[in-house]
Every structure is written in structure tokens, then in C-alpha cells.
Amino acid sequence: MKQIDLFNIKLNHIRIFLLAVETGSFSKTAAELHVTQPMVTKTIQTLEKELDLILFLRDKGKLQLTPAGRELYVQWSNLLQYFENSIEDASVQQEGVMSRFVIGVGYLMPSDHLERLREAYHSLPENIKVHFESRPQSTAWDRLRDGEVDIVLVSGHILPDEKPADIDWCIVQESDLAVFIPKENPLSKKKNLTFADLREEEFIVFSADTDSRYMQLLNQLASEAGFTPRISCYVPDESSFAINLWMNNGIVLADQSMLMDETSIKCFPLEGRGNHLCLVWRIPKDAQRKKELQKVTDAIIASFH
DSSP, rough: OOOOOGOOOOHHHHHHHHHHHHHHHHHHHHHHTTTHHHOOOOHHHHHHHHTOOOOEEEETTTEOOHHHHHHHHHHTTTTTHHHHHHHHHHHHHHOOOOOEEEEEEOOOHHHHHHHHHHHHHHOOOOOEEEEEEEEGGGGGHHHHHTOOOSEOOOOOOOOGGOOOOOOOEEEOOOOOEEEEEEEEEEEGSSSSSGGGGGOOOOOEOOOTTTTTHHHHHHHHHHHHHTTTEEEEEEEHHHHHHHHHHHHHOBEEEEEEEEEEOTTTTEEEEEEEEEEEEEEEEEOOSSSHHHHHHHHHHHHHHHHOO
């Protein structure tokens, strides 16, 4: 076995290798990192030379991970996250704070929900620091799973059928699905709506790539009502729901708590179609951090009850 000089292996080389495994393509890796494909290829070749290992087999442009490459991927997959966490932990210690957590919220979260989060935030001990990030709700699950945030507040339809081992959640507020309709639409004059009333309407929807479970839910409701939903447009986030609704570009299926302009948009809750606001969090491996996270989740749950 070749004597390896570990100091020649750069973290950036490891990052490029991991991303190449995950994308299955040097060109996709280059595009995601905004570098050239030759640069990615050269980096992998350099890493293979330094390690004296063949990491990929290249066959007609397709990448195939070797057994050695697969072993490194398994061992290194959490390495960068551990490195990032160690720096954050050191910064936390320097600031005299024991734990820092990131909470993700959706773009159109109602003000009363934000008020409850603020209440929970101010009830926490001084040694716990919390940051908030606003991103599309449709990406919340991926961000939580990938370690970008520690806690998210999401609509129940986003959650998988079974809990992963390192994820937990609970319902913090009961809610129903609803249909949002521009007031220019004649249907907005009705007192109540059933899903069957929407047969001739066009829906503004998330794309399957953005939120596959959303499309499954819409198709299920439409199928039960005896029709196939007509699509007006696909959008990347809930803010795009709002602007397309305002432009009278179709109707939207969403949680009734979603913040919309009530002067131009009418909300029709679908009774019996529970969607519920859920608090979801990653379970830390570290026992002390797990205790601190418990204080954060307990405070948020208490603020909603």
C-alpha cells in the first residue's frame, strides 16, 4: 500500500468527490459548483493519484463508483458536516453559548405563527441561541434532511409516511386543506365549495420536482371527485402561488393558514381534509445537544397551545 500524505488531500477535493458521487456526473458537479468540467475531472484524477485508488470507472460518459470509491463515500459522507459543526461549536464556545439551532419557516407563514415563535424564542435560556431562515416550504424536508436547518414548521402533507430514524415530529396546530380562489372568479361568490366544483378550473401547482407529494395529494383529491386536474402553471414556491392568484392565473390548493391577500383572494377550507401544522426536527447524536434541542421544541409546542 502506498504511503499517503494526508496533508495533500484538500477538503475541496473531498467535497467535489462527494458531489460527483451524488450527481453521478462530472458535468452536473461542475454546473452545481459553477466551475468547469475539466477542473472537476482534474480534481478527481489528483485525488485518485494522492490516494493511489481508482474511485470511478468511466464507461461511455457514465460514472460507476468502484468498491474503493464506495467505501470512501460511506466514510466521508458526513466528514464535511462534522468539520463545519466543529467550527460552529468552537464559535459557540467563544461566544459563551452552549447551543445554536436554525429554524426554517415558509415564505407565507401567518403573522400569528411568527408571533408564537417569537414567544418561544424569548422563553429560552440565555445559553441557547436560535436563528430563523425563511425559505420555500416545499424545500423544508430536504433542508432538514441535509442538515441545513435543525427544525422546520411545515404542512403535514410534506411529511413521509414513516418517520426516519433521525427525525421526529408532532402536530402543533390542527388545520385543513383549502382552496384559494381569486375574487374575480365566479366561484368565489359561493358560500361553500366541494372539490367536484373545481372540475373546470385550472390549478397553479408545485412541479413534481419541487414537491412530488403535493402533486400526489392534488391528483388524489381530484380523482375522488371524478376528474383530472387541469394545470395552469408550475411554480417553485408559495410566494409564486400568491402572485399568480393575484393575477387571476388559476386557483391553488394549500393549507388554510397560508397567508394570502384577503382583499383579492377567497379561501374555502375543505372540511375533513386535515393538513395540520407540524413541528419537525433532526435528532442530534450528541446527548447534550439533544437536551438543548428538547428545550427549544418544548418551548415552540407550548407557544402553540
